[in-house]
Amino acid sequence: MPLYGTLDITQSSARLPTLAHLDTEAWTLPKAETMQLLIEVPRASTDGLLPKAMHPALPSYVILAVARYPESPTGPFNLAMLRLGSRAGAHPRGFLLGAVASSDTAAKELRARWGFPVETGEVKFLRRHDRVMATVKKGTDTILDCALVNPQPVAGSDVQYINWVTAANAPLDGAIQPLLIQVDPKYTFYRADRGEPQVSTFDATAWNAPGLQLAGPIIGTCCTVDTDLPRIRFVMDPLKPVFLGTRRIRESRADE
Amino acid sequence: MKFGLFYEISIPRPWTPEKERTVYNNCLEQVKLADELGFDHVWAVEHHFLEEYSHCSAPELFLTACAMLTKRIQVGHGIVVCVPEFNHPIKIAERTATLDLLSGGRLHVGTGRSATWTELGGFRANPDTTKKSWDEFVRCLPKMWMQETFSYQGEFWSMPERTILPKPYQKPHPPMWVAVTSPGTEIDAAERGLGSLGLSFAGFEEQEKKIKEYRRRIKTCEPVGAFVNEQVATTNFLFCHEDEKVGVEMGKKLGNTFNYLATQLISTREVFSSPSYQSLGLLPALRRAATGPDASEQQTEGMAYGDPARIVRAVKKWESLGVDCINFILNANEVVPQEQVMASLRLFAREVMPVFAKRPANVAAAE
Numbered sequence: 288m289p290l291y292g293t294l295d296i297t298q299s300s301a302r303l304p305t306l307a308h309l310d311t312e313a314w315t316l317p318k319a320e321t322m323q324l325l326i327e328v329p330r331a332s333t334d335g336l337l338p339k340a341m342h343p344a345l346p347s348y349v350i351l352a353v354a355r356y357p358e359s360p361t362g363p364f365n366l367a368m369l370r371l372g373s374r375a376g377a378h379p380r381g382f383l384l385g386a387v388a389s390s391d392t393a394a395k396e397l398r399a400r401w402g403f404p405v406e407t408g409e410v411k412f413l414r415r416h417d418r419v420m421a422t423v424k425k426g427t428d429t430i431l432d433c434a435l436v437n438p439q440p441v442a443g444s445d446v447q448y449i450n451w452v453t454a455a456n457a458p459l460d461g462a463i464q465p466l467l468i469q470v471d472p473k474y475t476f477y478r479a480d481r482g483e484p485q486v487s488t489f490d491a492t493a494w495n496a497p498g499l500q501l502a503g504p505i506i507g508t509c510c511t512v513d514t515d516l517p518r519i520r521f522v523m524d525p526l527k528p529v530f531l532g533t534r535r536i537r538e539s540r541a542d543e
Numbered sequence: 544m545k546f547g548l549f550y551e552i553s554i555p556r557p558w559t560p561e562k563e564r565t566v567y568n569n570c571l572e573q574v575k576l577a578d579e580l581g582f583d584h585v586w587a588v589e590h591h592f593l594e595e596y597s598h599c600s601a602p603e604l605f606l607t608a609c610a611m612l613t614k615r616i617q618v619g620h621g622i623v624v625c626v627p628e629f630n631h632p633i634k635i636a637e638r639t640a641t642l643d644l645l646s647g648g649r650l651h652v653g654t655g656r657s658a659t660w661t662e663l664g665g666f667r668a669n670p671d672t673t674k675k676s677w678d679e680f681v682r683c684l685p686k687m688w689m690q691e692t693f694s695y696q697g698e699f700w701s702m703p704e705r706t707i708l709p710k711p712y713q714k715p716h717p718p719m720w721v722a723v724t725s726p727g728t729e730i731d732a733a734e735r736g737l738g739s740l741g742l743s744f745a746g747f748e749e750q751e752k753k754i755k756e757y758r759r760r761i762k763t764c765e766p767v768g769a770f771v772n773e774q775v776a777t778t779n780f781l782f783c784h785e786d787e788k789v790g791v792e793m794g795k796k797l798g799n800t801f802n803y804l805a806t807q808l809i810s811t812r813e814v815f816s817s818p819s820y821q822s823l824g825l826l827p828a829l830r831r832a833a834t835g836p837d838a839s840e841q842q843t844e845g846m847a848y849g850d851p852a853r854i855v856r857a858v859k860k861w862e863s864l865g866v867d868c869i870n871f872i873l874n875a876n877e878v879v880p881q882e883q884v885m886a887s888l889r890l891f892a893r894e895v896m897p898v899f900a901k902r903p904a905n906v907a908a909a910e
Contacts, residue, residue, distance in 0.1 A: 288555070288800075288876070289595065289807045325814050327664070344809055345594055346661060372814070377806035379813050446816045481816050505664065506815045 290345075292337030292373070296454045296525045300465040304398040304405075306457040309536050311400040314360055314516040318477070320412065321354040321512060322419050322435055323448070324484035325372075325505040332500045337373055337382055338454060338467055338525045340532060344372035348505060349496075350381050351433055351486065353421035355412040364393035365410035367423045367431060368403075369494040370451060375469070376529040379449045383470075385494035387423050387430070401516060402455025402468050404495060418482070419509045425493055432488035435480070435507035443476025446508050454525065459534070467523040470516065478511040544862050544899040546891075547584030547619065548577050549778055549870035552599035553804060555877055563598060569881045571608055573873060576885060578613035580892035581900070584651065585609050586619035586740075586870055589629075592665045595876060596804040603638050610646035618646050619870075621653020621740055622722040625680035626673050627699050628666035629657070632680050633707060636687035640711040648712040653740050654681050655722035658820070660809045670817045675699065681719065681735060685768035688716040715769035720776070725821070729753045736766025741777040747845060747864060750777065754865040774867045779847045779857075781871035782879060783891040787850035793879060794848020801875035847871060851894035858899060 296303065330347045337343055350370040357363050366388050370381030386405035388394040397403040409424040419438060423431040450471040457466050484504040491499040520539075524532030554566045574585050587602035587609075599605065606618045620642060623635055643650035656673035657663050663670050676699040687693050687707045694704035711717055720738035723729045732739040739757050741750070754775050761773050780798045784790035811820040845861065847854045847869065861869060873884050 289804070290556075342807060345807065346592075346664065346809070348809075348814060372809075374807055377803060379809075441816055441818065444821065445818050447812050449813065479816070503664075505660070506817075508816050 289342045289374070291528070292339050292341045292343060294335055294338045296338055296465045296467075300456055303465060304402045304453075304455045305463065306399060306402055306455055306468075309457055309459070309519050309522065311519050313518050314400075315513075316356045316515055317358050317513045319354055319356045319512055319514050320414060320509065321352065321514070322412070322421060322507065322509045324351040324433055324435060324486065324507040325349075326351065326484055326486065326501050327503040327505060329500055329502055332498050333371060334498070336371055336384060336496055336499065340375070340467060340523055340525050340527055340529050341380065341382060341452070342374035342376075344374065344379070348372040349384075349499070349501070351431065351484075351489075353410065353412050353423070353431075353433070359393065361390065361392040361396055365389040365412050366393070366397070366405070367410045367421065369496060371496075372449075373452075375452060375467075375523065376533075380452045380469075381449055383451050383453045384496045384499075387425065397516075401470050401519070402453040402457065404453070414509065419480075422488075428490065428493065429488050430490040430493035431486070433484070433486040435482040435509050436485050438480035438482040438509055441479050441481045441508075443474075443479045443510065443512075445481070446476065446479050446510060448472070448474055452523075457522065459522065465525055467525050467529075468519055469521040469523070471520065472514045472516060474510075475513040476510055477513075480509045482507050482509070544858060544866070545583040545868035546896065546899075547582060547586055547776070547868055547870040548574060549872050550585070550587045550599060550602075550605070551590065551597040551801075551872065551875075552587070552605070553596055553801070553875045553877075554598045555595055566598075566877060567605070569874075569877075569884070570605070571612060572881070573884060573888065574609045574616065575612045576888055578616040580888060581896060582616055582888075582892075583868065584617045584619050584870060585613075586621050586651075586653065589622060589624050591629075591662050593659065593661060593808060596808060603642055607642055607645055610642065610649060615649075617649045617651055618642065619651040619653055619720075619740075621651065621720055622655030623652065624657045624662075625654050625677040626656055626663070626666070626668045627676055628668040629662075632683055632687065632700055633702065635680070636684055636707050637709070639684075639717065640688060640707075640709045643711040643713055643717050644709055646712075648717075650711070650713065650717040651720060651738075652684070652717050653720040653722060654684075654737070658724060658810060660811045660814045663811055663815075670811045670815050671819050672699070674819055677721075681721070681737070681767050684719070685716050689769060718772040718774075719768050720772065720774075723753070729757045730760055733757045733760035734764050736761060736764045736768065736771035736773075738772040738774040738776065741775065743778070747860060750861075750866070751864045758865065775865060776868040776870055777861060777866050779845070779861075779869050779871055781854075781873055781887060781891060782848040782883075783851060783854055783887045783895065785850060785890065787853055790849040790853070793883070794846060796878055797848070797872070797875055798846065800878045801872060804875060851890065854891065854895050855898050858895065862899070
């Protein structure tokens with residue numbers, strides 16, 4: 288059967304974000320601009336990054352995502368994320384390795400509500416006709432400098448965003464325990480462009496992915512979307528295959 | 544109704560030379576028996592880099608071995624990936640003609656364009672252009688087989704005038720097919736006079752719609768080759784057992800294993816936004832639809848596993864929808880022991896094939 292990840296998040300649970308409960312209220316995020324750069328990475332450089340419950344994507348790839356949210360319950364903010372392409376059972380997922388938000392409030396809320404491993408930093412997002420550019424700084428260090436080069440319009444229906452999984456401590460069955468949490472935003476597309484990913488600076492360690500190397504670019508997209516961060520619907524045991532360890536927290540998105 | 548075998552050649556980890564060799568030998572043993580039992584086709588896919596799911600990257604070699612071991616069964620080279628980074632069209636014409644000669648005119652040629660980023664990215668092929676290159680290839684192949692000399696200047700490849708050799712044994716040329724997974728490809732098949740090689744296990748309703756449209760459109764087609772190959776083939780799992788419960792359980796195990804492996808493939812659309820790969824419903828999703836947890840009772844009913852009576856019902860249903868041929872997947876990751884695969888083939892030949900046979904089945908071989 289397929290390969291599994293090797294990361295045991297229960298061994299480092301003190302470093303994970305902690306949720307007070309799994310009843311997170313949804314956030315609506317209208318007119319967001321999201322750039323995603325998909326890049327293949329050597330399989331060996333992802334060793335130890337993916338939880339035991341999940342399957343690695345073959346070939347291995349990461350998603351560098353930078354978004355500008357002009358409206359949110361905490362006001363405007365930018366968010367940069369590094370996700371590792373993977374599978375939760377049969378489903379494609381991006382496991383969230385690291386994130387940087389441009390506002391302290393947003394970072395605090397994203398950690399507390401969905402368990403994002405997010406810190407505060409400077410996240411710049413610039414959309415120009417010839418390229419879309421993003422830079423991310425932690426303190427004075429630039430940890431990401433990237434671009435989508437030569438954006439060309441495509442249909443929103445050409446773009447597929449896969450759902451995310453985060454690792455966090457959360458209360459379940461009366462105890463706080465390390466869990467994998469599915470985050471499955473929905474999207475309404477207003478504009479979509481496609482172009483070539485270009486990364487000039489990437490500090491893997493700063494993204495909680497020491498040793499990760501970027502290899503061949505796949506494709507980049509930049510889209511204007513109405514999106515959200517929904518209520519938590521599924522959590523997974525981090526040590527069991529997801530078809531054995533998945534728990535449904537609520538039935539559907541109907542209550543959002 | 545014709546019956547065939549369909550090989551992805553799935554090999555479980557850990558891979559050792561002996562294990563890979565054993566699985567290949569198991570497949571050859573099955574093909575030899577299928578030939579004796581009266582099966583019509585053996586198809587082998589072309590896939591690359593698809594760990595566990597398919598180790599069938601050189602199907603022309605496997606099919607040559609099949610042809611050498613058998614007398615009657617037809618060999619389906621399909622699909623050949625018609626993308627220049629994978630296969631040069633001259634090489635396709637040459638090796639298919641050679642296989643047709645070696646098999647004594649038993650070759651069918653399936654065409655397609657690959658559905659996974661794992662493969663397209665591995666060959667550094669551009670997903671945006673695979674439909675276009677496929678069209679160029681299928682237009683050229685019959686001419687390369689039939690004309691004494693051939694030259695070509697196209698968007699994806701070109702060649703000065705040369706004589707492409709050898710020529711196929713079958714005249715004017717072997718039957719041509721196209722893999723139908725993406726919605727709408729059945730129309731591509733019909734308009735070019737190609738056989739529809741269905742690789743999904745979509746439910747009866749969806750298949751019926753596709754087949755009707757295929758039959759309607761092919762009536763007025765402009766064939767790419769010298770003749771119209773109006774045939775509809777579909778894919779299924781086969782596990783036939785005297786005890787229905789045992790048959791269904793093992794069949795589901797086979798289907799679930801195959802589908803789980805299929806869902807691990809990185810479909811092109813998952814990572815490469817392209818108008819050329821609109822549908823997520825390429826092979827993993829469609830296959831899962833038939834046997835996964837969301838499968839309807841009707842879809843499960845279409846699966847060829849269980850006891851002979853249940854399988855006869857399933858095959859009759861496919862026949863009533865207009866399917867001409869069912870190609871069976873016999874194993875995935877070797878979850879079905881080889882002796883059970885062989886017993887299943889024998890029982891199917893003995894109890895199911897005669898119900899649909901225009902000629903008597905080989906009863907002696909099935910005993």
